[in-house]
Amino acid sequence: MWYYAARRILMSIPIALGVTVVCYALVLLAPGDPIQSLLPPDASPEEIAYLRKVYGFDKPIPVQYLLWLQRALSGDLGISLQTNRPVMLEVLNALSNTFVISVGAVLLAFSLAFILGTIAAYHIGKPADRIATGVAVVGVSVPNYWLGIVLVIVFAVKLGVLPATGMGSAGSSSFSIFDWNQAKYAVLPILTMSLVPLGIIMRTTRSAVAEVLNNDFVQMLRAKGLGPLAVLRHAIWNALPQVLTVMGLQLGYLVGGSILIETIFTWPGTGFLMSKAILTRDVPVLQGAILVLSLTFVSINLMVDLLQTAVDPRIKRA
């Protein structure tokens, strides 16, 4: 297992490097001279030439990439064009807010999906299964940015029980999920966000539990007189590692793909930061956010893989 863990960690290094290449290349693809976007339009030619030298834009592109990588690795992702604050600081602040709603959404989705999926697997082909499967399909088919708007109409406009947008007066620095006055701002984003992972985790649970129930040892358990709940307990323990893996991967997708939900609820996370950066063409912030998010995604996947091997000894990897 340790051999596998070391190998898996080593294998993710070239992927992480590839991710940085893509992030760097994105800016090269962007129309316009990157220097122009750093300067006010009335900058003199000398100033442009000076900045070009400072940022290393007069060197060949591979050298530029290495210089950029060196700075990025030391935590310098440049300065935001809008706020003049270090990009790293902005992105990391936002990332913690994104984690609040993503972790909440994945936990909510997991608890509901695991129960629904187990019920569906036990009653496969029966009405209970049909309903649960239907919920799963709806979950992955609903445009969640639209559902967010609908939830705002119902809970914020019509019923007035939950705030529509934002993060409350406390802001991100002292946000606590345990204080209702602040936590209520997270309720609608979490609900909206949990729908897609709900569908996907439910499908996985259903097929995993059904597969275990199909084993000979389950027949044996039934034969020796265990009731349905006791049989299910065995099935669940066997299916759990597979479901937890999918849950971990879903967390990665939520953290990386939070932009739509955060834009609707103006939740000050990385996604909201990116959509602001796109509107104002704040390239350093956009690039920094993409880099941090994709590296977070890679590390979440790595951790899920390692945990899975640790938890489930049946998995023997070559």
Place this chain on the structure above:
Amino acid sequence: MTDVSAFRLPLFRRKREAREVRGYWASVANRLRYDYVTLFFLAIILTIVLLSIFAPLLAPFDPTKTSMAYRMKPMGFRNFILGTDELGRDMLSRLLWGGRTSLMMGLVPVAAATVIGGLLGVIAGFRGGWVNSAIMRTMDVFYAFPSVLLAVAISGTLGGGSKNGMIALTLVFIPSICRIAESATTQVRSLDFVEAARASGASTLSIIWHHILGNVLGPVFIFASSMISVSILLGSGLSFLGLGVEPPTPDWGLMLSTLRAGIYVQPLVCALPGVAIFITSLSFNLVSDGLRQAMDVKA
């Protein structure tokens, strides 16, 4: 994931008279014929496609004609069956026309990615060795991005517009399709009938054409069909963020975003584009599931 329906099979294994042997596609069609859910949603998809194709004939008004006097009117106001939007444009006409762009955003990237990703995957799987490593390791890098992030990143840096949006979505779908094609090709490549074909002197191209493609297209096609709904959702999402279709072109995602200001005035009218996206993506999802079962392809 294993096929759950497998353990219900013994029920159907009754004694049967010997009869005419059905071909693969005939048996697929036969299974589909009794799958009413899939047939129903297939009919819905066909309706949506036809409505979009004939939008110029069906739409009662010009979808871009604004009117200050008739802004945000409820459903059934005068001749506006589904009401009007924030600039007084007829919702029904805009929804019909919007179906065209939204379906394009769903279908074109998936089709393009299927061709490109499928080709890359077959080449990688068939050649093996360093070609395989080069292609698949590159795909791994793109796989390391969450799909929404990659789409937003590419179209965000390229700048908005439906063309850039489609390019972004195509790039998002290529890696996963390539992986499916690669693993299917690798599985088939070392089988005896491919060896036999090579021994009897068949050229590489003819082996790929006659022996590989038939075994690869099924899984790729099924996977691609499940991506259509993702593509519609992502494409509308990009337009919603202002990164896809540009106004005043009607598009469901863009309509959702511009109508957001009106949710306090006419919540029902403002919810319509979302309903359209939902029904379309739901139908594609369910039809794809039905096809997967009928074609008996393992996920």
